[in-house]
Amino acid sequence: MCAPQDLGAGGVGGPPRRQRHIFSKRDRGHRSHETGIVMVTMGSIKRYVATIVMVFCSALCIGAADARDPSHWSAVWATALVHSPVPVSGVRPSVQTAPRLHDQTLRQMVVLSAGGSRIRIRLSNAFGTRPLHIDAASVGVQRVGNKNGQLDASSLHALHFDGRSHVVLLPGAARYSDPVDLPVREGDTLGISLYVTGTVAASTWHPDARWNNLISTQGNHTMAAIMPVAVTTGATMWLSAVDVQADTQPPVLVALGDSITNGFRSTVGAAHSYPQMLARRLHGMKPICRVAVVDVGIDGNEMSDRDGGYGPGQGMERRFKRDVLGQSGARFVLLLGGVNDIGEPAIALHAQGKTLDDMTARRIVANVIEAQQEIINQAHAAGLRIFGATILPFEGTQGAYSAAGERARQQVNDWIRHRAPFDGVVDFDKVMRDPSHPLRLRPDIDSGDHIHPNDEGYATMAAAVPPSLLGCKS
Structure with a gap:
């Protein structure tokens, strides 16, 4: 083997x-x-x-193995990881810390955007400062109709790493599991279980999984179809990707962005982020558009952190190599960002009784455009097609909206539409804005905070992506 x-x-x-x-x-x-x-x-x-x-x-x-990797593997689920703890900032009043495990099993649920006959998972200790010991791991398919992490016992497989049931990840390292023969389909939900002995505080995580993942009572429950649950967590820890092999290997669209890409304020456990809904739409087409879609959005993330940044994680420009080019089978990128570059400085200034001025806004515009240009250059150098998405309107968002910030949004959107060397543009601003008040989201698709869509809004975004950009017939 x-x-x-x-x-x-x-x-x-x-x-x-x-x-x-x-x-x-x-x-x-x-x-x-x-x-x-x-x-x-x-x-x-x-x-x-x-x-x-x-x-x-x-x-x-x-x-x-080299011939199959990465050209014959496709990422069908992925997430972007950040360092824990996430520190206090001008927009974050308290520290965010990943959960601790105490001789427990963590079962993390992921929805696949395409199917295959074999799978493998990728674990990451990207932000760790000490070796990470995973003592056992497994994968299984969630029972049809079940939403509580109960797995089909016949689908449960122990995972191995170089033939061993345990793995050690050095600081900064990532590691694939050995392949497992497990037929899966688009839309299947996998339960990926990791067991650690002792007390482990995760330093590499995704704080907002949009799913209630499960932490067990004491012990190794990786091979239990129904795991005894002590507590749930909304975070993903260490798990960064799931890949498949298939007879017809799907190319991968990587959706890079912030909380709007991550699906913030969508229904938890429903897979209603726009990338997930786009995957379902593509696979529901006739003929099927065989493209996998993975979501590497991070809540609060900025396009550029050249001036320090407020959001968690590295800016999109800096994390592009790891979170986009690192995905097996990546062929396309859909880039949506910039609203936090504009809104987060305004929030920080608002807390000080100040407002965003035009000089600061012009610097933000320059930073966002330079970061997008660098991302485009990296994508093209790697042979990927990259599509730019316009920034959604957000008037009415408390603290984040300002007149100078709105001018900045319009300038960035104008660059995306008319001058940026993207391979295509998805005009989310056009389809999401209120026709009678174009500086705001449409009321029917506003989640209530005037910046994040609701489930219907994310479906509207998914419907706005032309399949022709991905080589599929509309």
Whole structure:
């Protein structure tokens, strides 16, 4: 069996580590101290031949693994991870910290955007400062009609890493599991269970999974179809992607953005972010548009953090390589961001009794455009097609909206529509704004905070993405 790729401390996207096979003195035969001539015995010849065969087979395995990765794997679920704790900032009055596990099992639920016959998961210790020990892991398909993390027992598989049931991730490292033969379909919900002994505080997490993930009572419950639950958490920890192999490998659209991409204020546990709803729409088309969609949005995230930034995680420009180029089978990018670059400084100033001025707004516009241009350059250099999305209106959002900020939004949107070298544009602003009050969201798709859509609003966004951008017939 071929070993999976170890991404090492270089993180996702780096070249795979190739095994080095070292001959022992025993396999080289015995060297005469007097003459320096190697005295080869029949046993050593057999061992030598066996070793050559092993090296040859290993080389074939490694070559096959490289050929499948990443071109023959496709990410069908992913999330963007940040460091824990998330510190206090001008827009965040308190620290956000990932849950601690105490000899417990964490079951995390993910909805797949495409199917396949084999799967693998990717774990990450990207922001860890010490090795992460995962003592057991499993994957299974949630029972049809169940929303409580109960899995179909016949689908449960223990996960292995280089054939071992446990894995250690060094600080900064990411690691794929060994492939598992598990047929899955678009829309299937997987339960991925991780067991840790002792007390572990996650330093690599996604704070807003839009799902109630499960933390067990004490013990290893990775192979339990129905896990005893002590508490739920809205966070994802360490899990960064799920990949599939299929007869027809789907290309992947990576949706890069902020809370609007992440689906903030959508129904928890319903998979109603716009990327998830877009995946369902594409697979419901006739003929099917066989494109997987993964969501790497982060609540509060900015396009650029050149001036320090307020939101959690690195800005989109800085995390592009890890969160987009690091996805197996990535072919397309849909970029939506900039509202936090505009609104978060306004919130911080509002708390001080000040308002955003035009000079600051002009610097924000320059930073956002420069960051988008750099993202476009990186995407094109990697052979990806990238589409830009206009910033949604947000008048009425307490503290975030300002007249100078609105002018900044209009300037960025004008650049996206008319001058940015995107491969296509999705005009979310046009379809989401209120025709009678275009600086605001339509009332029927406003979640109530005047910046985030409701479920219907996210469906409207999904419907606004032309399938032709992805090479599919409308």
